[in-house]
Amino acid sequence: EAGVAQSPRYKIIEKRQSVAFWCNPISGHATLYWYQQILGQGPKLLIQFQNNGVVDDSQLPKDRFSAERLKGVDSTLKIQPAKLEDSAVYLCASSLAGGAGNTQYFGPGTRLTVL
Amino acid sequence: GNSVTQMEGPVTLSEEAFLTINCTYTATGYPSLFWYVQYPGEGLQLLLKATKADDKGSNKGFEATYRKETTSFHLEKGSVQVSDSAVYFCALSHGDDKIIFGKGTRLHILP
Numbered sequence: 390e391a392g393v394a395q396s397p398r399y400k401i402i403e404k405r406q407s408v409a410f411w412c413n414p415i416s417g418h419a420t421l422y423w424y425q426q427i428l429g430q431g432p433k434l435l436i437q438f439q440n441n442g443v444v445d446d447s448q449l450p451k452d453r454f455s456a457e458r459l460k461g462v463d464s465t466l467k468i469q470p471a472k473l474e475d476s477a478v479y480l481c482a483s484s485l486a487g488g489a490g491n492t493q494y495f496g497p498g499t500r501l502t503v504l
Numbered sequence: 505g506n507s508v509t510q511m512e513g514p515v516t517l518s519e520e521a522f523l524t525i526n527c528t529y530t531a532t533g534y535p536s537l538f539w540y541v542q543y544p545g546e547g548l549q550l551l552l553k554a555t556k557a558d559d560k561g562s563n564k565g566f567e568a569t570y571r572k573e574t575t576s577f578h579l580e581k582g583s584v585q586v587s588d589s590a591v592y593f594c595a596l597s598h599g600d601d602k603i604i605f606g607k608g609t610r611l612h613i614l615p
Contacts, residue, residue: 393547431508431593431605432548445602480547493603495540495547 391415393496395481401502407469410499414462414483420444421458422493423466424480432480438464468501476503506531510594510606517584518614525579525609527568527594535598537561537570537577540605542591551579551592586613 394413402408414421419440424432435454436446440461449456453472458464468475478498484491511526529535539551539561552561557572566581577594594606 429607431595431607432603433605434602437602482548492550492553495549497545497547 393481393483393494395479395496395499397499398497399500399502401504402471403504404473405470407467408471408501409465409467410479410481410501412464412466412481412496414464414481415494417485418483418494419461419486420484420491421464422482422484423456423464424482426478426480426498428477435466471501471503473503476501506535506596506598506604508594508596508604508606510592510609512607513591513610514612515609516612516614519586520583521613523579523581523584523588523611525592525594525611527577527579527606529575529577529594529596531575531596531598533598534572535596537568538595538597538603539566539568539577539579540593540595542593542608544590548593584611584613586615589613 396411421438423435425435426432435449436456437444438458441458456466478500480498481496482493484493507530509528536555538553540548541551542548552563554561554570560569568577568579591608591610593608595603597603
């Protein structure tokens, strides 16, 4: 079974530029998550989708971050404009369904460096 | 609010040594507790979990016991291998599937 796919794996941009990350979850997984992992810290949830609807985006900085999940499968996360403090690894995860009993499967992440 | 505190790394051990990585949590009620592992260049993987007090999660020789009285979920392994070198995250989930992670502990195993 293929895992969660993410691209690109690495991205370097200058501040005020825009960037987009892509995620393809495990086939059949209804729930998709985007996390931000700053160096030396644990992952922090940015947004959670159930199919193509947003369940929780309370920690998403909506003035610069946006995310969508068209057709309830792939998802993109965009930052526009980027700031230095956005340098982090962006992790995508998926689970079969929402709820505390469902295991989340993580992709390898996209490492973003903002100069 | 809910939170997880784990011992700071890096932790460096020789092969076949005994491993303990401490983890304590703050939460009301009975959260589910997890250990995730992140091998170099790979995504986070669920290592083990426990969903109620006194449960023991185990996988790949690792164990952790859910201790309600001490609000702890310490990770242990009797004999570590070089291949266990990774970053280990303690985490909790309470009431929904939102996971709160600790800061991670980097483990180096020397041959």
